[in-house]
Amino acid sequence: MSDVNVIITAVDKGMDIIDGYEREVEDLRAHVVFDIHSVIAAVEREKSFVEQEMDDLCYSSYEDTEDDSGEKADMLSRQREMYDSLLYQTSTRGEELESEWRCLCGQTFDLAEDSKRLMADYIRKLNRINYSGGATGYSSSGHGPEYYVVIVDSQKYPQTAEHIKMAQTMGFPEFVTLGRLDAAERRKASLADVKASPIYDRDEWPMAVFEEGGQGADVAYIEGRDNRGAGSSIGWQMRGFPDGSRVRVRVI
Template structure:
């Protein structure tokens, strides 16, 4: 009669397999985190962007919090301006906000990150309801800060105060 291996029936093999799968997932997540920013507090290397866009969390707390969460989940911190074709921007916004296709109440807007006016925007964007004044105020601030930036210009979207920021 053949002897059973010592780990037969104990679940040791499946535990080892599960650990191997978990390790692979952990490595993949680390790789993705590095590609998309990882530590969103740390500035990206110089030369990887043309301009910094600062969303002040004191003025626009809900929008800044949404951007931080989206970046921490792996959405890019550096975006490429692509707002020339209004039809394309409108389609990206429609695709991004499709998961929340019911119209919000008068006091709420759907905020998407990455922005619809960037190449990275569109399907797969992070979408969240935020107070309309917060969302529209942040949108105006973004438009002011990237005025004059050519199409294809790269911007670093930042929500953390840095030395030299206005009070």
């Protein structure tokens, strides 16, 4: 593998680390929110128990001739006041903590996304260097890279990026195999059962240019400008990749 391909793969794996970090932050945020709401719910339950006891005591006092319930009623009243105060404090402070955590996690996600965007731009530039002037990207030993990386920018092509991301989430592959030769046949197969629209393009994932495309591909209607712009960007990035290459299509 060439030095450039080694760097591309390393940067891509670095982006995986950031993805994992984002998932951990989201898990932590969810746990914190759950704990906050659990504490508030626990206080609410204790308060409802006290109120139920007060209701039971009030009902039983009508049938009991002995006036021995006053002391218990006073105790329950004090407990209810205590839980009212505690519930107010936990709810107020809980909302503040939840807001603080959401803000902190949001800042963390923004930083992570900015970092991945810079890394993705670096990959695109490295690809340009690697394949400029007809370079093959292979090392002198003749071995190709572990895999190539293509970037789909959600800021430039939001609909295509969302479709690819959702399809990959549903189980469609993120790593695909480049096979330009039979692309037309695969495109025909993937779109055979999807009616053409006079307004929108039919976007496929995996794309027909990949061997994993064709019949069974996920197809979505998206705006033509978005679809064609993304297709052009992906094609440009893969212009030096040989057929049979393993390609990772990463959405940022």
